[in-house]
Amino acid sequence: MSPSVRTRFAPSPTGYMHLGNLRTAVYAWLIARGQGGVFVLRIEDTDQERFVEGSVELIYDTLRQCGLDHDEGPDNGGPFGPYVQSRRRDIYLDHAKKLVEAGGAYYCFCPKERLDALRQEAEAKGQAFRYDGHCKSLRRETARARARNGEAFVIRQRIPDSGATAFEDVIYGRIEVDHGQLEEGVLLKSDGLPTYNFANVVDDHLMGITHVVRGAEYLSSTPKYNLIYQAFGWEVPTLVHLPMIMKDHSRKLSKRFGDPSFQDLTAQGFLKEAIINYVVLLGWNPKDGREFFTLEELKSAFSISNINTAPAIFDLEKLKWMNGEYIRKLDVERFNVLALPFIRQAVKRTDVNLDKIGALVQQRTVVLSDIPARIDFIDAL
Structure with missing residues (x-):
């Protein structure tokens, strides 16, 4: 039993709880509970344009219904709060400036018009937009003076000009990405709020998160996260990337395409116990082939080593069968x-x-x- 294990569930309040998010929450909770650790709830609301009123309450309600109790969070506090990102603005600004001084980021003063022109140029060539590094060579003293004088700026990540970044993932093993493939994205926006990439790294470190559990779609961004850790001299947490949940062999499960959320399923009369049981099996195989588990039983049965790399297919008929079994019992x-x-x-x-x-x-x-x-x-x- 290791009391030092700390996992987090960090949803964005943008609507209903889709099944991929629910699975992430369950797996993170099981990793913490199975090792006597701490499960943290953090609300990632820096993208205010996508904020949906009532979503935070929906997150609380879903976790409560599913029996996923959190030890620290916005509602019950803890030693590393605030646990809502929009209330941590000063923390991100301070760390963004420190990252500039550490050589891991730089001030960018490019106006919207210039960036739009670059995007149009890339589009005309059939290429993905990438910032051209126009402000990368600015002396720090010059950039700081321009920022102090009130000139609008963002802070961008500085990617090394050569080399590669490698990382170990518990599920997918060693992955190496050439620095030439990485975009020097914005870390701190002109409104002073961080982007997802930056806030995640800062919060996970400051909150002592030891195991980062998230979807495999974030594998491509992980080298950029790890470069931030390295620039600060921070230890990279254990990375657990979960296989995608697919609607079929060609399309990822998505609320945008009308695929059901947790709330949709419960409204249709699926039992929460059946939903949790089924969701856990989307990417995880118990050694003995068993299919039915209570949440309490999962705390001892669940193991990261049995998570698959292959995408999981959401089979509504299989969920119906499982739900029927639960109803009859x-x-x-x-x-x-x-x-x-x-x-x-x-x-x-x-x-x-x-x-x-x-x-x-x-x-x-x-x-x-x-x-x-x-x-x-x-x-x-």
Whole structure:
């Protein structure tokens, strides 16, 4: 048991909890709980344009429903707060300036018009936009003076001109990326707020995060994160990148394409226990081939070493099958409580024993939303 293990779940409050985010939360929670560690909740709200009102409450509610309790967070505090990124602006500004002094970043004063022209030029050539390093050679003293005089600026990451960065991931092994492939992206925006890349690194270090659990889509950005760690002289945490969850063999699961969120599934009558159980198996294989786990059982059964590298396919029919198994194992009283809103959709009569209806349909129910269609004849009797 290692009390030093610290993991975090750091969602952006941009809407519903999609299944990829939920899986990340469950895995990070299991890594912490399985090793007697600490699970931290951090809200990453620096992208204010994408902020959706009510999303923070939705995050709390989802974690609460799923039994994923956090030891530190915006609501219960902790020694490394604030745990909301928009309240940490001064921390990021201070560290961005320190990174400039350490040689890992530089001030950029390029106006929007110049950047737009570069983008148009790249587009005309069929190339991806990359900043041309126009401000990279500015002397630090000159840049600091221009910033002090009120000239608008951003702070960009300084990527070494040659060489490569290698890192170890627990799931994907050793990965090396040539520096020529890395963009010198913005770390601190002109409004003083950090970009995702910079805030993540600073917060993970200052909050003592030992295991960073995130999707495999962040593998390509990891060399840039690690260069920031190196520039500060910080230790890189253990990296655990999770395989993508796919709708099919060609498309990633995405809320934008109408794929279900946790809230969508519970509204349709999927049980939260079944959803969690199924989501855990999207990328993780228990050694004994077992399929059904409670959250408590997962704390001892879950192991990082059994996470796959191959993408996982979200199979709605498999989830329905699992949900049906969970429903049939419910005691009658709990099933009746869960089924009542769905029974009431079809049965308006007040002289009918609704508990008896529940007993009749439980063993044939796969998803609770199936119930109304099965009993819509009752009012006509």
